Amino acid sequence: MLAPTVRDGIERQLADLRKRRIHVDPQDILEVVESVMGSLHGDSSGVNSKLHADIEALADYISTVKAEIAEIRADKINAEYVPTASDELSAIVGATEQATNSIFEAVELIEGLSQEMAPDMADQVTTAVTGIYEACSFQDITGQRISKVVKALQSIEEKVQDLLVAFGEDAGEARRDRAKEPEAVSAKPDDKSLMNGPQLPDNANSQADIDALLASFD
Amino acid sequence: MAAVDMNMQILIVDDYKTMLRIIRNLLKQLGFNNVDEAMDGSAALQKLRDKEFNLVISDWNMEPMSGLQLLKEVRADVKLKETPFIMITAESKSENVIAAKEAGVSNYIVKPFNAATLKGKLASVLGNF
Numbered sequence: 001m002l003a004p005t006v007r008d009g010i011e012r013q014l015a016d017l018r019k020r021r022i023h024v025d026p027q028d029i030l031e032v033v034e035s036v037m038g039s040l041h042g043d044s045s046g047v048n049s050k051l052h053a054d055i056e057a058l059a060d061y062i063s064t065v066k067a068e069i070a071e072i073r074a075d076k077i078n079a080e081y082v083p084t085a086s087d088e089l090s091a092i093v094g095a096t097e098q099a100t101n102s103i104f105e106a107v108e109l110i111e112g113l114s115q116e117m118a119p120d121m122a123d124q125v126t127t128a129v130t131g132i133y134e135a136c137s138f139q140d141i142t143g144q145r146i147s148k149v150v151k152a153l154q155s156i157e158e159k160v161q162d163l164l165v166a167f168g169e170d171a172g173e174a175r176r177d178r179a180k181e182p183e184a185v186s187a188k189p190d191d192k193s194l195m196n197g198p199q200l201p202d203n204a205n206s207q208a209d210i211d212a213l214l215a216s217f218d
Numbered sequence: 219m220a221a222v223d224m225n226m227q228i229l230i231v232d233d234y235k236t237m238l239r240i241i242r243n244l245l246k247q248l249g250f251n252n253v254d255e256a257m258d259g260s261a262a263l264q265k266l267r268d269k270e271f272n273l274v275i276s277d278w279n280m281e282p283m284s285g286l287q288l289l290k291e292v293r294a295d296v297k298l299k300e301t302p303f304i305m306i307t308a309e310s311k312s313e314n315v316i317a318a319k320e321a322g323v324s325n326y327i328v329k330p331f332n333a334a335t336l337k338g339k340l341a342s343v344l345g346n347f
Binding site for chain 2: 108130134
């Protein structure tokens with residue numbers, strides 16, 4: 001058994017870990033610590049120095065992981081990449097729905113006109129129209145698939161958030177350090193930075209906005 | 219089996235407007251013109267309780283009430299329990315089909331589907347038309 005003071009200290013640390021939402025069963029940690037401490041009773045300086053080396057290696061490993069987390073800018077994944085990806089995917093669903101509705105409008109018109117055609121021709125048109133209706137179910141299927149991807153992204157976002165909470169302080173410092181680094185600034189955006197693909201509908205300029213902007217140069 | 223009443227009231231349920239439109243148009247091609255729509259199970263249940271329908275064609279994946287929940291509600295309601303119920307869904311796992319069957323589904327169509335499949339399933343539930 002551990003001495004009460006050591007045990008109290010460990011329990012305080014475990015309580016702190018709980019507050020930081022690290023999902024490790026404290027009982028598991030306690031058992032490992034007790035097992036390690038128990039092994040010291042029998043002594044030997046060899047065990048002691050091996051334990052010391054192992055703990056040091058573990059500390060180094062944790063430091064490396066923290067540095068790597070800071071390096072990959074995990075905060076940016078949650079703050080920027082995941083929400084952007086989710087918005088883009090939702091926009092795809094919206095755009096395909098809009099396009100499908102346009103197809104429907106045209107096809108329903110053709111189907112209506114087929115009643116004025118000769119029977120043979122009307123049959124052929126109806127068959128073609130039916131094929132288009134069937135094909136348009138892609139919108140429902142792709143929409144459902146994209147919804148699954150969005151859910152997967154949200155799950156990743158939660159995991160990354162847990163990781164940030166667990167290693168938060170150091171990663172935060174690394175972020176602050178990076179923030180101090182001067183960004184490469186150029187007077188005009190380069191070609192690469194201008195290639196962002198279509199904007200999301202809420203942020204996009206309409207043709208009228210663009211026309212007005214062009215006119216402002218006159 | 220008695221002749222199919224082509225004026226029967228049909229309720230189609232799906233959370234995708236596109237799919238509602240596809241089913242409505244295909245039903246129209248088959249000669250069924252009295253078609254109403256709902257976008258989830260609870261809205262459908264309300265319509266079923268407000269008005270008499272002769273057939274329900276429902277998607278599975280919807281919120282807040284899924285197609286399976288709707289089916290169970292229908293089968294548990296004394297007034298609605300005999301209403302034919304066809305599930306049209308992308309859920310194609312055996313366990314889904316079994317669950318729907320156990321809940322009392324009349325027939326099951328997997329998306330994407332074609333007009334011939336829809337016609338065949340309608341005939342199997344309603345009789346040839």
